[in-house]
Amino acid sequence: MQKSHSIVILIMVLLITAAAALPSYALMLVSRSMEVSVGKQVQQDVIRQYGGLSTDPIATQRVARIGRQVAAVSPRRDVTYTYxxxxxxxxxxxxxxxxxxxITKRLVDMLTDSQLAFVLAHETGHIAAQHGRDAINRALLAQGIGSLLFGSSSSAITQGVNIxxxxxxxxxxxxxxxxxDTYGVQIMAGAGYNQEAAIEALAKLGMQRTGGINRYLSTHPDVPDRINRVASLIGISQAREQQLIRQAQAQPGAR
Ligand SMILES: [Zn+2]
Incomplete structure (x- = not known):
């Protein structure tokens, strides 16, 4: 009696598991629609935390224009990119x-169009490589099979946002x-920008600034390593790399 009861429960759990996992591949529990719902919630929260959207028409139009160019050549095609x-x-x-x-107004104003193309392409690369979706998926798997029962309910989305x-x-x-970064340099080249600007953008982002205003450094560590790696990826010499870093850090918008 006990045994047959637990078998019924096991079969039910397996059926629910199969249904929840259907939209995606093997161990991916986060459907694309859940990924998009989490992203929209994060977007609204970040906009609120960072003082709303900029009303500066120049910065807004630059980011929208370069964002469109970057999105057009992103290898991932099943989502709608916004910048x-x-x-x-x-x-x-x-x-x-x-x-x-x-992207913050301060950072936009620090960068030339090509440098901005790299930063937007790098962030697009995180979405294309599904890094956020994978992080949510790993956390759900770690919590075990029970979390599957949430499906795409609002509590699952809240969990995803917290992750x-x-x-x-x-x-x-x-x-x-x-x-x-690899996606970033590929995407910016596809959009017609000079890949050397990736080194320049990273050089500016790697500059220490007082007052803790450079939060990019805490969310994106290892900038010097990334510069070296991007330089070898795009095939430029160490001398040229150093020259680009110096030039970028001396540009008027850098500080
Ligand atoms: Zn990043």
Whole structure:
């Protein structure tokens, strides 16, 4: 009696598991629609935390224009990318799962168009490589089969949003940053920008600033390593790399 009862429960759990896992591949529990829902919630929260969207027409139009060019050549085609400017003096950029990219006004104003193309392409790379979706998936798997029963309910989305904040605070792993950089230089070249600007953008982002305004450094560690790696990826010499770093850091918008 006990035994047959538990077999029925086991079969029910297996059926529910199969249904929940259907939209995606093997161990992916996070459907694309859940990924998009989490991303939209994160986008709204970040906009609020960073003082709303910028009303500066120049920054907004630059980011929208370059974002469109970058999105057009992203290897991931099943999401809608958006590129928005946060009304903030902090230096930072985010990728929310499933499409939204956010960048602060301060950072936009520091960068030339080609440098901006790399930063937007790098964030697009996090979305293309599904780093946020994977983080949520790993956390759900770690919590065991019970979390499957949430399906795409609002509590699952809240869980996903919280996992993204942990990820933003801790920063992506080094290998995820490298992967986003690889996508970044490929995407910017596809959009017609000079890849050397990737070195320049990283050089500016790696500058220490007082007052903790450079939050990009805490969410994106290892900038010097990333510069060296991008230099070898795009095939430029160490001498040229050093020259690009010096030039970028001396540009008027750098500080
Ligand atoms: Zn990154």
């Amino acid at each position: 928005q400017v946060l009304n903030s003096n902090i230096i930072n950029a985010f990728a929310a799962p499933g499409g939204p990219v956010l 993204m904040y942990t990820l933003y605070n801790r920063g992506y792993s080094r290998s995820q940053e490298y992967q986003a």
